[in-house]
Amino acid sequence: MTERTGTARPAWAVPFGAADPTGSRTWVVLLIIAVIGFGALQTPQATRSPAALALTAAALLAWAGYTVLRRGRARGVLIAVCAAAAAVGTGLGVTVLVAGMIAPATVLLGDPRVRLGRIVALCAGSAAVLLVVAVPARLSPTAILIDLGGLAFGIVIGVSRRYRVRAVQQQEALREAAAAAEQDAARNRLLEERAAVARDIHDVLAHSLGGLVLQLDAIEALLERGRADEAAVRASSARSMAAEGLAEARRAVAALRDPCTEGAVDVPDEALADLIAAHRSLGGAVDLTGDPTLAGVDRPHRQALVRSVQEALTNARRHAPGLQVRVRVVRSEHALRLQVENALPASPAPSPGGGHGLLGMRERFAALGDGSSASAGVEGGSFVVEATAVLP
Secondary structure: OOOOOOOOOOHHHOOOOOOOOOOHHHHHHHHHHHHHHHHHHOOHHHHHOHHHHHHHHHHHHHHHHHHHOOOOHHHHHHHHHHHHHHHHHHHOOOHHHHHHHHHHHHHHHOOOOOOHHHHHHHHHHHHHHHHHHHOOOOOOHHHHHHHHHHHHHHHHHHHHHHHHHHHHHHHHHHHHHHHHHHHHHHHHHHHHHHHHHHHHHHHHHHHHHHHHHHHHHHHHHHHHOOOHHHHHHHHHHHHHHHHHHHHHHHHHHHHHHOOOOOOOOOOOOOHHHHHHHHHHHOOOOEEEEOOOOOOOOOHHHHHHHHHHHHHHHHHHHHHOOOOOEEEEEEEOOOEEEEEEEEEOOOOOOOOOOOOHHHHHHHHHHHHHOOOOEEEEEEEOOEEEEEEEEEOO
16 A cells, blocks of 8 residues: 655645654654553453464554654555554454554545545455454454444544545635736736836827927928028927927826826817827828817727827828828717728838837727727728727
């Protein structure tokens, strides 16, 4: 009889009778073995029969060896020897040796690592050996029933402990799984917060700094032509754009440092119209269809719609400068649909590192969780950005 070996177990997982790290339980079991041995030596059968005496010594020594050893194949052999010797000795009339039959059943059943098939074989074998020896030895039926009842009682105790240990293990596993799930949830929340901040920072860089580059290019061109007054107007516009971009960047950084910080600001009803006007002020041409006001739209949907139009116009200035942009606004009772379309240039300029703005736009709408959506792609020679906000 062997049992599985492995790493050190926690105190609650050590079966009764097995050696534990502190050694206190080992000494208790050894004391019990000594008491049983002393009682066995007082029985007439042990004192009169050398065979009974040898079996008593073998059973108790095997039990003690199993208790002292920490691990290894020898422990399984010793516990089997203990059970067999105790069964023969009990059948010969050394009734106190029934403890040597009960102990293996209790110890092995209490350890979930030991296979049940081996334990059943050990217990059934012990009972069979007891009956085979007890009948020729003329042990009384009452004594046989008492011995078998003791074995059954040990089996019940072992099964009870086995289920208790498994229940504790399952609780430990559930606690570990819950802790891991909580860590994953916290990590996901952190990633979502960082993704939101990354979207805001991208919008600041792409819109504000991109607009500043266009303004500065226009100022340089105007100054070369001697049109200082117009250059001054452009410089004032660039300054306002830089101040607005800096304020948005500060809000994004504040949100990154403290997620509880309210990074969003109110979006006015004229936000879409202001974006279109800003695009025109940067030299872009816009054909607007529909009413761009956001009256009646709640703040989360406003922010998503404004960011989508901002991203579309920024991309148009970046990839298709000078080409006309068509903006369509269609509003129904429970939805507002935006479409921004610009023709593709014959020779598009290279633009490394792109794509984050469109991805962030889709994430904004998906985060609303109400069926709102955004998409972008090439359709019939034009680049089209569509956004649909589902309104309550």
